[in-house]
Amino acid sequence: MAIKVSTRLLMLSTFFILTSIPITSFACPLHQKQALLHFKSTLTTILNSNSSSPIDSWNPNSDCCTWDRVKCSTTANVTELHLSTIVPLSVNRVFSEILAPIFQIQSLELLDISMNLLQGEIPDRFGNLTRLIHLDMTQNSFTGPIPASMQNLSSLETLQLKNNKLAGEIPTWLFNITTLKNLFIGGRGSTLILNNRAKIVPNCSLQYISMPYCGISGEIPEWISSQKELAFLDLSGNQLEGKFPDWLAELDVGIIILSDNNLTGSIPPRLFESINLSVLALSRNKFSKELPENIGNARGLVILMLSGNNFSGQVPKSISKIFGLNILDLSNNRFSGDNFPVFGESPFHMYFDFSYNDFSGKVPLTLSSFLRVLNLGGNKFSGDLPSNLTNMDRLEILDLHNNDITGNFQDVLPQIPNLQVLSLRNNSLEGFIPRTISNLTSLRILDLSGNNLTGNIPPEISSLEKMIETPPMETLFDAVLIYGLRSDDLRNANEFQDLIFNWKNSFRGLSRRNLNIYSLLDLSDNRISGEIPASLGNLKGLKLLNISHNSISGKIPTSFGNLEGIETLDLSHNEISGLIPQSLAKLDELAILDVSNNMLSGKIPLGGQMNTMNDLRYFANNSGLCGMQIMIKCPEDIIPTDGSEEEEEKQSWILWEGAWVGFPIGFFITILIMGYYLNFLLLNFGEMFYDSQFRHLPIGEF
Secondary structure, three states, X not given: OHHHHHHHHHHHHHHHHHHHOOOOOOOOOHHHHHHHHHHHHHHHHHHOOOOOOOOOOOOOOOOXXXXXXXXXXXXXXXXXXXXXXXXXXXXXXXXXXXHHHHHHOOOOOXXXXXXXXXXXXXXXXXXXXXXXXXXXXXXXXXXXXXXXXXXXXXXXXXXXXXXOEEXXXXXXXXXXXOOOXXXXXXXOOOEEEOOOXXXXXXXXXXXXXXXXXXXXXXXXXXXXXXXXXXXXXXXOOOEEOOEOOHHHHOOOOOEEEOOOOXXXXXXXXXXXXXXXXXXXXXXXXXXXEOOOHHXXXXXXXXXXXXXXXXXXXXXXXHHHHOOOOOEEXXXXXXXXXOOOOOOOOOOOOOEEEOOOOEEEEEOOOOOOOOOOXXXXXXXXXXXXXXXXXXHOOOOOEEEXXXXXXXXXXXXXXXXOOOOOEEEOOOOOOEOEOOHHHHHOOOOOEEEOOOOOOXXXXXXXXXXXXXXXXXXXXXXXXXXXXXXXXXXXXXOOOOOOHXXXXXXXXXXXXXXXXXXXXXXXXXXXXXXXXXXOOHHHHHOOOOOEEEOOOOEEEOOOXXXXXXXXXXXXXXXXXXXXXXXXXXXXXXXXXXXXXXXXXXXXXXXXXXXXXXXXXXXXXXXXXXXXXXXXXXXXXXXXXXXXXOHHHHHHHHHXXXXXXXXXXXXXXXXXXXXXXXXXXXXXXXXXXXXXXXXXXXXXXXXXXX
């Protein structure tokens, strides 16, 4: 018995001794650590900066498995390198040779070097990383062909090469990598071409095919019909022709993006019987005929974008059954009728665009109060604005321009505090601008031009906070993304800017930087009278102020010199008298000043931008203007001279006139409003749709 007890005590003591001995944990192999430090050293030398870097934690005195952006296996081999956006945008000459040390780490299974603007050809040594499963090289400046050595990547599941400057034919061996599931190539800047004569018989089962702007012509490639597990298809921006194939409708693909092609015919009804269909983007093709009556059966649709086609007839009533529809864009077609679909309340309805069709009748009453953007412009709607618009308290953009809406504006002005854009131009509204306009505290863009409004400009309009403040200049595009699978992607906005930019071509005159900072006030082409409130000079955030073609009298307020952001100021075709105030010379951003067809007199101010206002049309038909800008001397500037001096002065006028360069800047209101549509989408749909499993999957344009 004593022997048994002692044996147990011996075993127990041995256990405690063994468990108290420290076990040395695995550390990453020395050659892998040295390779990463070599990479860091080279990058630091190129950047030549003392600022912090995403790889500052790469320290020779620590285990590389503990470093930021590095992941290791259980045996401490480096398996993942997440090196996206480690090169600042300000550094524009980093070549692909910098990657050389990384090719020594042959245990890599994931390598993400996206969004670094790396230049040069794709190194052949990528073919050495035979264990790679995920390779992301999107948003760089790689040139040349896809190297043949990459066909050695026999374990590859995801290949992302979008938005580079690659050229040449897309190699057919890509489709022979049997493990390949997700293929993303092409995109803007790329001149890769898929040879239509090449016989492609995929030996892989693709789930994601993203090949925008790959020069694909003819019909939608039939080899895609063999991909039975396909969930995502983006062939936008190619030269595809022919009809929407029945076999594609029967594949039950979840996301189909075929925008910017030349596809014709109608949409097969079978497509809308799919339980998987969540995104359908067919914008800017040549589709025609009516939409299938069963469109409402696609209950899973989240985004439906059919703009820029030739669809006609009435919008099927069944579309209102799609409860989860977030974005519905039917703009620029030939839809007609006054029997508008009855959309019920849905917290998912956010962006509806029915602009530029032939809809008629009254403005529809049956729209969800959850809508954030409603565009009904360019139709034939008539009658008063519905009173229930005020109930749409989440609405940020309301565009009803170019219709035949009537009634007294003061009675129908929707009181929506969140409203940022209100466009009612070119309608038949009467009455006056009420003082309650000041309740629209978020308003940045107000366009009431081309109506029959009377009365004065209310001073209360000067209290609109968003027109007063000078907005920040930083872009929002680097902070947000628009679609979790990235609808021109979603968490790293650079790639996904293109989606919506492409979506609305009318953005193209508007700089990305300024999409969120434009404010304008347009009251032109009405019958407004009275004097200009001096308080309008408080609206420092305005880029455009247009009160032309009214019956406004009095003087130009000196306070207009406070409109520090103004680019276009149009006061023409009124009854304004007196002097042009010298304070306008302080407006550094002013590009267009139109005071023609008034009763102004005196000397046109000099200094600053006023020295560039030498377009005679903008000062024409006034009672007594003078100044160097219009080549008319003011009486106080005339000094008696002899003939020779007059000749010299005449020559100096000619030289002075030739030295000026006019730079009228077109400022289109529609572009501004579309800019707000873009900003709205980026800010409001990005987080909603983002799915972390797609974070590294660059998806194409809608």
